Each structure stands twice: as structure tokens, then as C-alpha cells.
Amino acid sequence: MAKAKDLTLRAFVLGVLLIAVGAGRAQTIFSPSQTDLLGLAFADFIDNPEPDMAALQGLTAVGGDAVQVTFKTDFDINDNLYRVAMEAPVTADLTGLDAFSLTFSDPVVAPSGLPSMAAQLFVRSAGGAVFTGNGQAVSLGTEPITLSITPDQIISLGGDPTDITSFGVELFGGDEFLGGYDGAMATLSTSPEPPTLADTVLFSWENGGDLLGWDSTPIVAGAHSVAVRQGAVGSPAVGATDGNNALEITRHPTASSFEWGTAFSLDAFANTAPPVGDYNNDGGVDAADYTVWRDNLGSAFELPNRDPGESGEVGAGDYDAWAGNYGAVGGGPDPVVQAEIDTIVAALNDPDAYSIAFDVTVEDQFPRSNPDYLIIHLALAADGGPENAGDPFFQNDNGLVAGIGTGEPTTVELLLSQFNDVGGDSDTNGMSLSDVGIYDQTGYLTIHLATNMNVLADGNDVTITIDNFRVRSIVPEGAASAAPEPSGFVLAALGAAAIASLRSRSARRTA
Template identity: 30%
Template sequence: MKTLSIAGAKRRFFRCPAGRSALLTLLAAGSLLLVSGQSARAIQVDLSLNLLYEVPTNPNSAGAWQLVAKSDGSGIAALRVLLNDNAVSPGLMAPMGTVNSSNPAGFSQRYIIDRGSYSELFIAQPATPTTPETGVFYGFGTLQNGAPNFPGKPGGSNSIGPSLTTLTGVPGLPWAPGDVLGEAAWNTAAIVATGTFAAGQLPDFFSSGSETHIASTYTSIGTLTTIGATSMPSATTITTIVRDNLMGLAGDFNLDGAVNAADYTVWRDTLTLTVPNGTGADGSGNGVIDQADYDIWKMNFGAPAMMGPAVGANSVPEASSLLLLLAAAAPLGIAKYSGKTRLSARNGKKPQSR
């Protein structure tokens, strides 16, 4: 298993040989498919940039990032995502392979382009049918433990679409093995790309004027020799969210950055109350203020923020384990963009619109 390197990470990009003009040509070619088989039904594509900090109690530490996507319909056909320049060492993880011995299958059209202040990630599936089989992977972004429908798919994986008997060379299956941050709502999100970020640098989505995200999805499933209809870009809404594995200082019930007598007062004044899991003095995350929460406060008494204190039963997996998970998990037109939210795992805080 290959792990993602954090220390001394340098910016590395795959460059499109012909630059932006080649990408625009590809988008234009893909749009021909939409003209003949597009659907006007509203479709939503949800993007999550998952930040996995090396030290989950320190938001200034280095870490790894993971871009995942889920969608309505029958899976993602093409996707263009912009990330700021703090998301370094990007590598595309969307699956691809070969059918009919030489025809591309899956997300074989792919580019990462360094645009200075941001990077442009692009993946797309075949826009024209091939014979005797067309290598489209349906269900990317809609199926947990997803895989193309072919004889070599992993045991227990889920597939939709025609059986591709000639498909070979598809690494990284299954896609969407489950959310790395443990949120069931994101279990069907497929891994699009991974990378790293340096200490003190915050990866985020990038959007400026006409430079924004683009997506198209399949609204129907094709046959071995036809490609399913795809969504109109103007009818595709894209949402973004940044999530992370940051955790609050265990025992810091009043969120003042230290574990002290004031936190004991919060625990004492709310003892026996039922609260949303992980909020207030519920250090154990069981939804009840009880003795377990006192024990967590006592265990961490005197600890300042960002010192990596001992934690209780509500601790998240260590960053090293999450990085291993990341390594293993390893046209169009402007879509409607609904803005982005940021969600931190710490203290049960809800995401806020930005």
C-alpha cells in the first residue's frame, strides 16, 4: 500500500500538452453528445473536499486531501473541478480501462492543469460509441462499492449497465468504498482525486467569474453500442462542501481553548441532560451528560489547545490511519453553482453557508 507523503510535499501537476485550447476542444466535442441525447431533468452533483490533518487537534498541521463526488441520475459522465493552489500533489483516482483491446473506457479523458492560483481537474467518459462494446462506467457517484459491470469486478461490488466482457485494466476498484470521515450521507461519493497540503495551508474550492465547476451526468443507461442520455449543464446544480477530521480539545466544554475549572462548571450545571451528540459537555458523544464526560474532563484537565491531549470515546481515527485509507481508496457548459459550505467535525458544529 502506497502512503501519501506529507513532509516536504511539492507541487506536481499533470499538464495538458496543448494547454487550455485542447481542453476547450474536448469540452466542445463532448457537447455534441449532449445535443443528441440530453435530458432537461434537473440533476445535482455534490462535491466534498475532505481534509485529513496529520494532527486532528491542530488546524495548522499538514495533511492529505481527498476530492469525492456523488450525483443524481445514473452516475457522472464528466466533471471539471477547480481547487486553490494549497491543494498540492494532485492525482486523479477516477477509474479507467480498455475495451475491445484498444478503445478507452471509463474516465480515460483526464487532465490536471496548473493555472497559477488554482488547479483545474478534468475527467470525462467516452463521448462516442465503440464496437462491439462502449466503455461507459455507469453509477460513478451513485453506487457505494461501485465497479463497472464486467467479469473481473471485485466480489461484493455493485454495478449497473451492460456487461463489458472485453473490459480490462481497471485499477482502484471499487469506487466509493465508504466515507473516510464516517458520514453515511457520503458513502456513495466516488473518489475523484487525492493530494496533500502543507502546514498552515488550507485547500479549498476555487471559483471566479466564468471560471467555475462543470458537471454532466447520465440520466439513462445505454446499451453495449449506445451511450445513455446525459444531463444538460444548465440543469445541473453543483454544491460544494469542505469537511475535515479536526476535533475539539477533549474536555473543553466551553470552547475557550483550555480544559479548566470553567469546563467542570459546564458539566456540573448540565449533568443528566440529554443533548445532541458531541455538543456541550457531552465529551463521550453519547448524547447524555454523565460520568463518562466528567472522566474525560478530568483526564485532560490543564491541557491547552493544540497539544494533542488524551481523548475519550468520541475520538476520530488518527490521521495516519486516514492517510492509509486515502492511499488505498485511491460536454458541457457552465453548470449552476449553488455556493459552498464548510463543515468541521469538531464539537458537532453544523456547516455554515459561505
């Protein structure tokens, strides 16, 4: 299950494939220094009556750019969770920068017996309001996680990214019966400069109303409806960030805030039937099938791909069916669909692959209510391969959407290292996509998309658009300087046809 190393991306037929190579410069960020981090102090965000049991219990410098914080969480009766907040002054101007970032680095330690820890980053700008970059907390683990707030996110919430006056973090964790964390630790550090990235666009929905397979059967039917929001040259649709069209997803009212409601699926075996007489099920009728017939003659053995007109014991009629179809082939994967699967898997398994990203736009839903928060969850399902006991289900829950109701696109970036196998029955359960990759001979691939938002009291739909769905890869050092400017998109391939029929997730395939 090692990641594929030398897979070459091929042109594939899901609309337009574009490669935006090396944006000519590395992304730039502002991140607090170790001195800034040592200025963190307890911030009382909990609405409980005093005394407040939450506390910042200690700050310890680690190396030259990190600080280990020790803390205690308390139950917040209004938000119904355990948390603690801490804040420090800082002077930052994000003009010309991509984000305000902070990294939660290894280790993250929770007291024994308590559930996992989560965190969110916030900043204050002139005026004093708190602007969060993560509307719900991102789960922390043993791997470093960088949280970022972009200038656009700050502006969309009424802040001023040119005048950041303080920053802070909220840490969440505790248990209904065991209580809050006491003596928990997390290590905060200055974020490293993000790598220069190259984009491989997989979907941009430019072929009229073609959904490009994003109308496949979802895990939960009825939670979403999908359509292509179409624009025109010189008048792109709202939400279109790569061309003129975008995928429109309408989230319908449900009892649950979280719903898997949209799916893209490719199954190379969905419409391929093996020929009659292929008794060893290898895709062709040949001498090997005669051997299977001979070895089971007169028995009740159930011949694979038997003539429907035959029944009972294996007999002369089965021989006639084999002889009449000798040389027939079929039953293998559809080569066009398999090529599409191989291309996506190659992009994800590339050793330099970094993330899946897409642009999300949420217009003002007036006269309907805007959701208070929106998180997009993505999962990848594929064949686990013959050496895996089950099929992996790699899930990433960190797709917080900013700018709700503004009509301005924001980029959701989901790190491949944070796609974890939660399928439960595979040998890779609990491992990340970046660690193990996707089985490179899988015959099916499904991308599941879920929306998570507060259940609106008015019970109305919420409409969002998604565009520029892409895999981002790290450009090796030394290669970025030779890359064209970001406006110089290289046309790598034009799609010829899209797979449009509904395809459900198939049974596990083995090579």
C-alpha cells in the first residue's frame, strides 16, 4: 500500500484539466513569534457563574519558535462544551500576505481517559471584535496542524486585516462524566512558510449543464440537490472561479446538522458483464475455462458466467456454451473509466501531493436565514487492494467555510495528511491518506461530500456553489523560479466526454 512514486498524470475526460504551475512566489503569512506566544494569558470567554475553573496553568518555551501550554478546561453552560481560551497582544498588518497562521505542533497530550482535543484560532483587529478562522474546532492529534485566518475572512466579518492587535486560541476537550481537562498540554509554534504549490484542476463544470458525475448516489438521499450554475463569457456565474460555471449544491432542511448529501463516483466495472462460458471469471473464454468445466462435470458446482438456459449439474450444455463462445472477451474494466480513476489516483498518490482544495461561495440567502457556520467534509472511498482486509474510507472534517452570506468565494483547503481512514474494517484504519495512498489498481473511486451547518429555525434551503476543485502539489525547491507566473495557466488537456450516469459504490474489487 505504499504511495505510487512515478505515476504520470494523463489527460482525462472530466471536463477541462488545467495545471497552474508554480505561482512564481511562495505563499506568505504572518505567524506569532515565540516571544508573542509567551505573552499568552488566560481569557475568560466562559459564561458560567464564577468561580471559573478554566485556567492557563503554564507556559514553557520549547526550542526557538514554540511554547508548550498547560491548561484546564471548564464546562460552558451556554455552548454545552468544555473549553479554555488564551490571548496575547500582537501587532500585525496582513497587507500583501495570505494569512495569519499558527501551528499546533507535536505533541498534543490529553489526560488519560479523556476524549481528543480540538482547537480554534482567533484574532482581534481595530475595534476589538473577535474574528475566528475556524467556526468549529479542528481536531488535534500527534501530527502538526496549522490553522490560518485569511484577510478576506477578516474583512467578511467586518474586521480590518491591516490592524491586527491580538491573537488567541481556544482549546476544547472534556467529558460529560469525567469532567474537563486538567493538566492537558498543547505545543504552539510559529508556522513555517507554506510551500509553493502547483494546482491540477479536476473539475470546473464548463461543459454546459454536465455535472461531470457529481450526481452519483450519495450516502444520504434527499439532503442535497445539485445542478450546474451556468454563466457566459464575460458574465461568469456567481461562484465561478475557474471559467464561467460552478457546481451548485442546495442543502435541504434535515433533522441533523451533518449530512453526506453529494457524491462523485467512478466504477470501471459497473457496466461490464463477463461473457458466458468464462468459467474462471478472468474476462475471456479460453482453454482454462474448459478445465473448470471438466473438473466439475456432473457436480452441483455453480459455474460463474453460466448460460442462463442451463441449470442443475454441470453437463454437456455447459460445454456447448463454452465452445460456442470460445475466444469471447469481456468482463474487464471499462478502459475510459479506468483511465479517469487512474488519473485522479495518480494525482493523489504523487509524493508531492499536498491537499485537495476548492472554492466555495455562499450568497446572502435573504429572505431566508444564513447559517451561522458551514463546514464541508470530504471523504474518498476506493478498493483497498488484495492485501487489505477491507476498503478504506479516508475522511477530512476540516473544511470550514468563511464569508457566509457575502457572495465572495473562499478557498477550502483539505490537507491529505488530515484525510484519515475511518472505515473501520481495513488494515489502514486510523492511518492518513498521505501515509498509505490509494490502492493504485482500484477499479472504483468515490468522492463523498457532506455539509455541516446549524439546523435553521426557518426550515429553508441553503444554496452554495463550488468551483475549481483541484489537487495541490508541492513544487520542489529550485523548480518554482522556472515556473510561469500564476496568470499563465497551462492547458494540459481538454475533456472529450464525461461519465454522466449514476454510479453507486460497488463491491470491493481485487486485481
